[in-house]
Amino acid sequence: MNLFSDIRSLVASAIAQLQAQGKLPEGLELGPVTVEPPRDPLHGDMATNAAMVLAKPAGMKPRDIAEALGPILLADERVVAVDVAGPGFLNLRLAPAVWQQVARAVLTEGTGYGRSDMGQGARVNVEYVSANPTGPLHVGHTRGAVFGDALASLLAYAGYDVTREYYINDGGAQVDVLARSVYLRYLEAHGKPVTFADGTYPGEYLIAVGAALKDKVGEAYIDQPEEIWLEDVRNYATDAMMDLVRADLKSLGVVMDVFFSEKSLYGTGKIEEAIADLDAKGLIYRGVLEPPKGKKPEDWEPREQTLFKSTEHGDDVDRPIMKSDGSWTYFAPDIAYHYDKVSRGFDQLIDVFGADHGGYVKRMKAAVSALSNGTVPLDIKLCQLVRLFKNGEPFKMSKRAGTFVTLSDVVEQVGPDVTRFVMLTRKNDAALDFDFAKVLEQSRENPVFYVQYANARVNSVLRKAAAAEIDVTDAALSQADLGAMTHESELAVARKLAEWPRLIEIAARTHEPHRVAFYLYELASDLHALWNRGNDEPGLRFLQDDDPAVSQAKIALARAVSVVISAGLGILGVTPAEEMR
Incomplete structure (x- = not known):
């Protein structure tokens, strides 16, 4: 059940009826027509912009269209009031029975409630x-x-x-630095004095790697020149670091389908193949770039380079792909990697980058557009910085890394569920403050607790009802008589439940999972408000003394909230709490 979609279909049907009557012209584009919650709940349950967006193509005044649509919509048994607002917005108020059926639909559909076929099986790669x-x-x-x-x-x-x-950046100079750093820890494991020069990695996390290398090769690399051990140590160290990365991700509940090695692009012809594809399209040439903005002429040395004509696909400037010594720039293997993804038949690509990759967006989008002939969209999402605090004060914690706070540090402090939820309490392109004390508070200001507490409250009701021998299985609750669910606090919960399928499609379309976290907080708030009203008004309590039928109806609404909260937390990768301690 998708109530907003159903009412939009009703609006579309009303438009078609007016067209059949000759009151609206044929051929109107209905794509922009929406049905959504009004900004002010006092205005109604749903609002549609149909009259506003159809006015210009229909050559009519918006209010005239709205007034023609109103009676047709009102004839539907689900609609009890239609108001024309402002220049032509239509506000609808639905019958209580409509909202009562939402709770029933949640319990009937279970985990399927809110799921969508919007994607139609399209293949998406999320890196x-x-x-x-x-x-x-x-x-x-x-x-x-x-x-x-x-x-x-x-x-x-x-x-x-x-x-x-996961794209493993193991093809650049940084892995040589890693190998040299591990070699120093290897010598240290043999009791040799070592000094970490500038640029090497002094973090304690490499101590165990150096010791393990000692166990594997013994003294074979001691006093040997770099050309003897560098490649072997590089491969060994990279594997060890990726084992660490996999373990860190697993502690957070993240499991990748594919780990793609940048190194596999070198010496295999894959980079050359991707560049040849662009060259065949007339997008590779030899040329001289203009100096970067802000550079003085004396600071700039113009030189001929091999360039990708990325400006033909929306970039600001063309981009070099080969250095003057004939080696590839860092951009060339990234082009080849995305060429590989396009070749694997994905319909859409999404890259999630750090905040420092902002300057990389246009060139990468241009490359994918060129490689796919404009058929495969690439969306790049930038995640802004996380600022760490404890009790409002900047917080630094680094036991092993030497210079930064690790993922495992955070998970060890607050657990994976709290970590995941809090990381989604801001849109990805906004900076996020992570306070180790506040995220563990048991208060409304802590969204993790507030949502989990709502789910725990529902489960508490279910346990008490079961103890009172009330059948609280979903099958039984879905058949309860919900006619008594008429109080505004109850209907507010049902209205919020009705938004879930629509929210999923909006969040998926915009690639914004934070919307799910926001929605869950709002749903939890409505559930808590109903619970608190029950403290003052016994008729709103979920358990009604000596009235199992009414109790069952009220519990059905609460259980529907739990179903949706569990589904939403599942998307966020958070385990729903059945009780709070």
Whole structure:
């Protein structure tokens, strides 16, 4: 059941009826017509912009269209009032029976309530985290991991075929630095004095890796030149770091479908193949770029380079793909990687990057547009910084990394559920403050607690009802007589439940999983408000003394809230709480 979709269909049917009567012209585009909750609940239950968006193509005044639509909509038994507001907005008020049926639909459909076929099985690749394999994941990676994983779950819930992917940046100079850092820990494990030069990684997390390398090769690399051990140690260290990354992700509940190695692009012809594809399209040339903005002429050395004509696909400037020494720029393997994703037949690509990749968006979109001939959209989501606090004061905590707070530090402090939910309490492109004390508070100001407490309250009611020998299975509750559910506080909960299917489609379409977290907080707030009203008005309590039938009806509404909260938390990767301690 998708009530907003159903009422939109009613509006479309009314428009068709006016067209059949010659009161509206044929051929009107109904795509922009929406039905949504009004900004002010006092105006009604739903509002449609139909008259506003059809006025210009119909050559009519919006209010005239609205007044013609009103009586047709009012003839439907679900609609009890229609008001024309302002220049032509239509506000609808629905019968209480409509909202009562929402709770029944939730219990009948169960985990299927809110699921959508909007994606129609389209294949989507969501690439996220993709950190250099040079150390443990830090708190910034944590936000990208949570966002990407929740987005993948959201898209799957909305009917897409989703692949979760991690791009291992193991093809650049940083992995050579990693190898040298591990080699120092290897020497240290043999009792040798070592000094970490600038640029090497001094974090304690490499101590165990160096010791394990000692156990594997013994003294074989001691006093040997770099060319003897560098490649072997690089491979060994990269594997060890990726084992650490996988363990960190697993502690957060993140499991990837694909780990793609950048190194696999080199020496295999894959980069050359991707560039050849662009060259065949006339997009590769030799040329000289203009100096970057802000550069003085004397600071700029113009030189001929091999360039990708990215400006033909929306970029600001063309981009170099080959250095003057004939080696590839860092952009070339990224082009090849996305060429591989396009070649794998994905219908849509999503990349989740850190805040420092803002300058990379247009060039990457241009590359994918060129490689796919404009058929595969690429959406790049930037995750802004996470600022750590404790009791309102800036907080630094680094036991092993040397210079940053790790993902495992955060999870160890507050647990994976709290970590995941809090990381989604802001839109991805807004900075996020993470206060280790506040996220564990048991108050309304803590959205994690507030949502979990709502679910725990429902489960408490179910346990008490079962103890009173009331049948509270979903099958029984779905057959309860909901006619007594008429109080405004009860209807407010049902209205919010009705928004869930619409919310899913909006969040999936905009690639914004934070909308799910916001919605769950609002739903929990409505449930808590109803609960608190019951403290003063016994008739609103979920358990009614000596009236199992009425109790069953009221519990049906509460259980419907739990079903939706559990579904929403599932998308966010959070385990619903059955009780709070």
